[in-house]
Amino acid sequence: MTETMEIPRIPRGFLLTTLEHDVSTSTDWHEHSHEADELLWSEGGIVTLEAGGRVWAIPPALGVWIPARTPHRAATVGAAQVRATYLTHDPIASSAMPAIVTGVALSDALRALLLHNHRAQLDSAARLRLQHVILDLLAPAPQTSFGLSMPTSGHLRAIAEAVLTHPADKRTTADWAQLHGMHQRTLARQFEAETGITFTQWRIQARLQLAIRELANGAAVVSISRRLGYRNPSTFIEHFRTLTGQTPTEYVRGDAGSAAA
Known part of the structure; x- marks a missing residue:
């Protein structure tokens, strides 16, 4: 099955937003790019990504950082719960992340905060504080060799x-x-x-x-x-x-x- 990736819209005054893509069968998204930085991750199932001349397999314990305007294509192997978190393209806000596609260790804390930001009812001040913590937790994985050139x-x-x-x-x-x-x-x-x-x-x-x-x-x-x-x-x-x-x-x-x- 082929789907069109939704255009992300980060609410004004905030730092990030997450879109959910739950699919019941193998799904492919054509090559595309975004004006926002992206963290592609999964709550269940396997996501594959081709970007920057590399192929990545993304199990639930890991994510992949995709800098803004980087052409990429994603797919799932069977059913999966795909999550795409889009972040403001702000060098200060995302200073820990490089300007290349790289792996991100999706720790329990980072995953929990991403889900809390996406699903919880929060006032604006609390949500912004939470999003700053999420950015503080973003860091390249110590081992990024799961990307295949x-x-x-x-x-x-x-x-x-x-x-x-x-x-x-x-x-x-x-x-x-x-x-x-x-x-x-x-x-x-x-x-x-x-x-x-x-x-x-x-x-x-x-x-x-x-x-x-x-x-x-x-x-x-x-x-x-x-x-x-x-x-x-x-x-x-x-x-x-x-x-x-x-x-x-x-x-x-x-x-x-x-x-x-």
Whole structure:
């Protein structure tokens, strides 16, 4: 299902507003941008985002900061409760956040205050005080590597999309190079130049992106690791911890004291 994203309107004199998008099936929003900064997050289900040349999987414990006027497109994998918080584009009000797309750790306190601001009946002075606290709690996540850089060349993007579609595909760099009539070293150099990491590293991160979605939907670690092409679940867990600083279940739950939350 495809939907049109609503134009955000922040009430005059306030700092932010949140829009709810509850969907019962996989939904896609076409590429668009806003005049306001945006924090995209979820109360349930998995949201995916493509922005700034990267693909992001957003489980409930995390959000993504999208600076004003940044083209982006969002989608859900199945049913989801998508939340988009829009903030005044004020360098002082949002000084903690960079001018690039980045991950945000959605702590219990930040989530609770966002929901309270959205749903509670407050007088103007109390709401403004609350919104200042929300801005104080915004900070980039210590680990932002859950964003996956996509290659820009047509042939490399086709390879990347094939891996995302079939993560257990075991074809090597040499196999893909032969398929596209290239030398293995040429493909490897191009892929690293366009994504910043090797093809092997990219494939591991792509698998973990998909693992995040499966974990949020309640799938077991053993079944996920097999589906992603891992022979041993312990290797999958080791890769996941290296990337995020957490075990798979800690990452999705956002357990207190974990590295990325």
